[in-house]
Structures are given as structure tokens and as C-alpha cells.
Amino acid sequence: MKKEFKGRNVVAGTVQTTAVVSKNGMNTLATFQKSLLANKKTVLGSDQNNPDLYKKEITGKAICLPKTIGSTTGGMVLQSAAAMGVAPKAMLFSESIDSIAAAGVILADVWTENSIVTVDKLGQDFLDYVKDGMTVTVKQDGTVIVEQ
């Protein structure tokens, strides 16, 4: 069974990967800090206040979330994760992207070799439907297909 959602491209691209879902805002610094500081090859969510992502593998996945929250360093953290090759492959926002996350994915796109495909405004239905482990396909036009 699959369902299609249409959003707006922030950083356009095509990607197919597995979903990791955060029902609440993701604190970017808190989530990435531990793995990046330890120079890990794979980021495991380290924000104890976010049980949806805590200790879950994020590298190479599609993070599905409403928005990011927390420190204004969040954008730099995303860009650093991309430069280190440990970023998610996609960030899929149910709401309009926030300015911190937007800066991060744009910095990754312009200043690193590893873009994070980013689509926003996918709607609450998207966030209600997508679950951890589902296959997510992002198309060039901002269409997101979620398969169980």
C-alpha cells in the first residue's frame, strides 16, 4: 500500500530511503551533537527529550518532522553533518520549513558535495501516515511517495 503527498521543494532532488519520524520538532543540535563530537560514521539521535529519534539511526534516512527547534547553531550542525557524510538523505517537513533548518539544508547544498533533499508543506496527513521503517521516495517535483 502506498500514498502520495505533494510538497514544496526547498532543495530539489530524487532519493529513495527509509523513514525516521519525529512527531514533534527536532532539536538539531541536541540530536546530532553526540555523534558529531565523537566523529561517528553514523549519527544516532542523542536528544533525550525526543523519544521518537533518541538512539535511532539518522544517517542516510529520510527524517519526517513538523519543523526543527532549538539553537540557531542548528543550521551549521546540518551543514557539518552533510560535509562529514553523515547527514540524512532527505528532510521532509509537514509544516513550512523554519529559518534555521532552511539555512542548514541550503548551506549543505551550496557548500558541500552532499545535498540533503528537502521538501516542506507536506501536511499533517503526511506526518500522521508515515511511520519508522516505511520506504520513502522523493521525486524531483517535490512529490513524496510513502510505502509500507
Added chain:
Amino acid sequence: MEYKMFLTDEEKDILNGSKGEVMAKVAKSLVMYGEVFGAKRLVPVTAPSHLVTSFGISLMKAVFAIMDEINDAGVTAIDKFTVDPRPLDYENVKCNPLEKLVFGIMYGKQKDYEEQLKKTGLKDSNAFSCTCYMEEVGNIPKKGDILSWAESSAVVYANSVIGARCNRNSGIIEMFGAILGKVPEFDLLTDEGRKATWIVQIKTTKKPEAQVLGSAIGMKVMSEVPYIKGLDKFIGKELNAQTKDYLKDMGAATASNGAVGLYHVENLTPEAVELKEALIKDKAKVYVIDDAELERVKNNYPVIWKNADAKPSRCFIGCPHLSYNQLIEWTDRIGKELEKQGKKKVALETVFTAAPDVVAHFKENKEYYNKFISYGTKISSICPLMYMNNPICGKRAVVTNSNKLRTYTTARYYTDEEIAGIAVRGDIAR
């Protein structure tokens, strides 16, 4: 690449590499950023910038690489800029060997990063504070200035208390605006984006604690713009040193407990004085704050110390950094509390933080500085938040009067009055 935004011929040339590859990437980042938020054009930055990234934290290796690219290309900010506080001050904020070891790993790039900042246009070696708008620091925009700033507490102050115009930017993006001398025009840079979508009615019986009031407002309105009514009854209608300090602390809490970039205070902040209720959008939501609501908000702060009854090991006062007047007030407050408890020195290691230039000003006041030192209190210019980010330091039982520090760390919040008592007594129990 096709852009939707209107771009001048000069801007198009920069994007096409007329000023080199690095400037082209700087401009491209800003244009892409603006287009996400519907900006129709770039507008000139009209005052010096303030950057959030003051710390050479090793997890941001890629940021150092961008700085290298910028420095190697000889690209600099148009005006000299200020940055957030340094993370460390071993002289005034003591650390044990393990904490120092972790700090060595965390902020091992500090010296190199400060060199990169200098090459890019850092104002001077004292330009490290989150309150760059203090008289002593001197990065003070005028009403209507267009800014490229980050640091949420500084942005909300500049927008609300000064009436300058700045979006809530991410680190690096604000530096790009300082370099290009232009920022995309959207949201808080526009008249429409500065209108209030919330009316906050203050109906308390006494002056609300600034840090709790800001917290309540931030949690309710999140990133929207509130128009606050009834506060002038308690803090007056004049933007003097006391009201500015109050608004600084209240604003920092609105920005950290929510994501407020601008608030208006009826009869007090410049745009509210000028435009009055024309600043309020139709169908604005209403939030009434009374004594019970403030009590509810404060009582809901989680205690994330491992042992809720632990004896505190440190107290931080000054996030955001204190003004000169606040240092004087705190010296008096601690003095009175010592007298009340019949003591000569504080029992808890208590660190007050302020900008290096504000500390220098305070030290010139021999009478107060000598009293301050005699109480056993310490003064530093670090960022308490960066100190607490050290996981070993984060395990300490730290108390603070800062709602921002409470939000981002394990520090426990107390009101000004409570914290003076705790600092002198050395214990949270009454």
C-alpha cells in the same frame, strides 16, 4: 540557475562570479534562503552585524572549512562585527581536570576560530558578548536599520526595543549577510511581518518576573508577534536603563522558550508608541496572563537534576549578559541578603556574566566592585550555556535566574529574589 527573486545587474554578476567563486556562493546561499521565505529582493544591511558563532566547537568542522574558504579568498564583512561570548574562562569559572579535558576536546579549535573571525572582520578582542547593544560594547543599531544578526536574544532586543529590522537567522547565514552587505527581505523586515497576531493582556497584581513572563509569552505565541498590553502599568512608559534591562531579560525568555523575534509593548516600545493598535492584525488571538498563569508556567518547569534535592554547586546570573546597572543592582541585592542572613560571603559559587567592556566599566566603580568582590561573588564574560554544554558540567547541580539557560541546559530556574537567597545560603531549601 533561475531565481524567482528580483536581482539587480550587480547582484546577478556576483552570482555569476564577478567577485570570485566564494562571493558567488555567499550570494547564492542568501538568495536561496530568501526564496524559501518568499523574499522578492535583497535589501542593504545598514548597521554592523552580530554573529552567534563565537565558539570553536569541534563538531562544526565544516564551518571552519567555510571560514578558510572565505579567508583564503580575502573576503571580509563590510563592517566590523561583534560575536557571542567565549565559552571558557578558567580563571573565574573553575573547572576540575575532567571538565577541562572535555572542554579541550569540545573547544579545541577556539584559538584558530578566533583567528578566522579576526580575518573576516571581528571588531576587537573584547567584542564577545550576546549583549552587543550595550553602550560599552557599542554595536547599537538605530530604529529602522536593516540587520544581519543571529543570537536569538539580541535579535529580539534589536527588533523590539530598538525598532531595527532583523530576521531570526541561523549562524553563518548572518555572516554571509555581513559579507554581501545585503539580506533577503521577508518576514520581520517588512511592515506586514511586524504586525502582531497575538494580544497579551497582563492582569497580574504585581510586576511580573521578567524571565517568567517572557517564558509564558514564548511558549504561547511561539514564533508569532505579540502585542503586550498592561505591562507599562508596572514598568512605566519610558525606555530607560531599568525598562531596557527588563525587556532584555523578558525578550530572551520569549525567544528561547518560544521562537519570538519581535514583540511590542503598549506605550513603551518604539513601534507600539508610534503606531499603537494599528500594529495589531485583525482577528488577533488573545492570551491573558494573571498571577495564577505565571505560577502555572513556573511550576511546570521540569527539574532534570539527577537528585532534585541536591545541594547546588554553582549559580549563573547573566544569560543574556548583564548590564552595568544590573551589576550594581545585584551587588546591592546580594549585600542586603547577606545582611539578612547574617553572613559576609555567599556560600554558593556565584558567577555573574557581562560583556568584557561592561565588566571593565563596572571595575572602574571601585566602591561597588570592592563590595562585589568582598561578597565572594565572581564576574566573567563567558557564555554560561556553552559552559553547561560540557556533559560533565551539565551533571552539576546549577541554579540560575535565566530562563534561556534553563531551557537549553540542566540548570534549574529561580526568581531573582529566590536566587539571591540560595546564593547566600548555599542551599535550595528554605
